[in-house]
Amino acid sequence: MIISIASGKGGTGKTTVAVNLALSLDSVQFLDCDVEEPNAHLFLKPLIKDTARTCVSVPEIDHSKCTYCGECRQVCAYNAIAVLPGKEDKGGSVLVFPHLCHGCGACSMLCPQGAIREVNKEIGTIESGQAGKVLFVHGRLDVGEAMSPPLIRQVKKYTDPSRTVIIDAPPGTSCPVITAVKDSDFCVLVTEPTPFGLNDLALAVEMLRKLEIPFGVVINRCDIGDGKVEEYCGREGIRILMKIPFSREIAAAYSEGIPMVSMEALYKEKFTGLYLDICKVRDGTDSNS
Amino acid sequence: MEQIVILSGKGGTGKTVISAALAALAPNKVMVDCDVDAADLHLLLHPQVRERREFRSGVTAVIDEKLCVKCRKCILACRFGAISDDFKVKDVSCEGCGLCGHICPYGAVRMEENLSGEWFISETRYGPFVHARLGVAQENSGKLVAKIKEAAKEIAEARSLDYMIVDGPPGIGCPVIASLSGADKALIVTEPTLSGLHDAQRVAEAAGHFKVPVCLVINKYDLNQAMTEKIGSFCKERGIPLIGRIAFDKAVVEALVAGKTVIEVPPSQAADEIMKIWQRLK
Known part of the structure; x- marks a missing residue:
């Protein structure tokens, strides 16, 4: 199951x-997909065994074949290519803006002269290893x-379906989050x-309904603020899976990179319980869902 | 006009919380909420919307069943896995490149423009406010950020304002880069945790990459004094001015629940410190 x-x-x-x-389950794989600001390693302290650079494909122009016809500029939906046609006294030129390129391949596939090939541009690093089990x-x-998103897709290629896969997603509701949570069997939404x-x-919630992914809510620091999140969940028929009270001890441990479950056995039971509840809600055997 | 972005x-x-407090403190400014996919500043500024505009951006492929002969050329060509085996386009996966339309031999693919969100020019008790709502599961947040910043700049120029204060998004990617573009100064708000330090380092590096000078404040600094000192030495090493330390203060959440800025509720330590921060920031 992918959570x-x-x-x-x-x-x-x-x-x-x-x-x-x-840390509360057996046979787990952890994928940190918050690639802009990954933090899970600060808590899991994994031993990194493999490091790989990740690339996207961007176009490279073969100027000996290019006729400056402008077809590539026409087909590029992201304005990542500019073509300046040649004049009598001098040749034209083609400019590629790799930061705008989505790597769709339209330019290279549709160039009438076969003057575009795709080359790799590095965008990030993937590290993999082991943290205990x-x-x-x-x-x-x-x-x-x-x-x-291209880097998130690469991280997700490491998915090991024989294990329970936990994906730590980035915040928000736009493309990076969608790329991270897509194809999950269940999503836990954490709020305050x-x-x-x-x-x-x-x-x-709107995003997950659109993606048709079953979900439940964890309310963190549940004793600060007001009761409107719970009212909302009640109204919408959303299962509240867990509530974590604010505690200076948890906050202090967090700040040092110490996970809650290594502080007290009780917390581990709670998180094992969370997993069992997730399974129930997903299988539809939970009466409150 | 000075443009200050909060990251x-x-x-x-x-x-x-700090952006909203600055809205209450800074004179002659326009406020902008650039966290367009989880915008919250409006919950404290209570804007009266004066103008509402559609944000149209990008296109999504649509396959015409009547013309499609199921040759699979589009499925094979699409790099985003956006076309299913029964020739339906999954619109959350489609990046609108249009390759499928270009290569379909039967002209069965058309590209439809996306209505990706809305943006607003509003008035608040603290002056003009430009904000947006990116549609859920939509792309191009960077473009929407650029658009609302441009609108805010026009307002600032038309009304001869002194400041543009930008509440930025989290992360270091596309909408953050768009928020940094044209900024005179970035204020990094962090917390005394390993994650806070790690992420502040990365966003400081990003601001440096785009040559925007940064200063930093530590929020809830008393939750871990040792970590606060670590962040302090990081600032010293990099020559980043540390312009404030805000203690953990219940008044912050109380103000938030009341829908107010921390400046408007009875005097608190947090409010006093943010006032000092504004004096050092401006």
Whole structure:
């Protein structure tokens, strides 16, 4: 089963839930798909065994074949190619803007002269290894790179279907999150009981309904703020899977990279319970779902 | 006009709470919420929407069943796995490149424009506010950010404003890069945790990459004094001015629940510190 952990709002506790859930189960693989700001390694402290650079394909122009016809510029939906036709006294030129390229391959496939080939451009690193019993993979987007989805897709290729796969997703509701949570069997939405938490939870719920992924909610720092998140979940028939109270001890341990489950045996039981509840809600055997 | 963008790398460190407080403190400014896929600043600024505009961006492929002969050319060519075996386009996967349309021998694919979101020009008790709502599961958040910043800049010029204050998105990717573009200064809000430090380092590097000078504040600094010191030495090493440390303060959540900025509720430590931060920032 693939379980992704997401939230509209950042900083609600996605990584906390993902890490502690992973540490409470047997036979787990952990994929940190928050490639802009990966944090799970700070808690799981994996021994990295493999490091691989990740690339996207971008066009390279063979100027000896190019006739500056402009077809590539026409077909590029992302304005990643500019063509300046030649004049009598001098040749033309083609400019490629790799940061805008989505790697769709239209230019190389449709160039009438066969003057475009695709070359690799590095965008980030994937590191994989082991943290105790947990198989660990994360992606790190290079600073200055705009597009994280291609790297997230690469991280997800490491998925080991023989294990329970936990995906730590980035915040938000747009392309990086969708790329991370797509194809999950279940998604846990982590929120906090504040107006910000509620507003962004509702957006995340809308996203998961559109993607048709079953989900439930974890309310973190459940004793701060107000009761509107719970009211909302009640109204929408959304299962609240777990509530984590605010505690200075948990916050202090978090700040040092210490997972909750290594503080107290009780927490491990709670997270094992969370997993069992997820299975029930997913299988539809839960009366409250 | 000075453009100040509030960033954090890690989400939930207090960008929006601080942006809202700056809305209450800074004179002659336009506010912009660039966290377009999880926008929250409007919950504290309570905008009166004056203008509402559609954000159209990109296209999605649609296959005409009547013309399709199921030759599979489109399925084989699509790099995004966006066409299913029964020749339906999965619109959350389609990136709108149009390759399928170009190569379909039967002209069975047409590209339809996406309505990706909406953006608004509003008035608030603190002056003009430009904000947006990206449709759920939509792309091009960077383009929407660029669009609303452009609109805010026009307002700032037309009304001769002194500041444009931008509440930025988390992360370091496309919408963050768009938020940094044209900024005079970035204020990084972080927290004294390993994740906070790690992510602040990456976003500081990103700002440096685009040559935007940064300064930093530590929110909830008293939750871990040792980590606060670590962040302090990181700032010193990189020559980043550390312009404030805000203590963990219940007044922040109370103000939030009341839909107010921390400046508007009874005096608190957090409000005092943010006032000092504004003096050092401007």
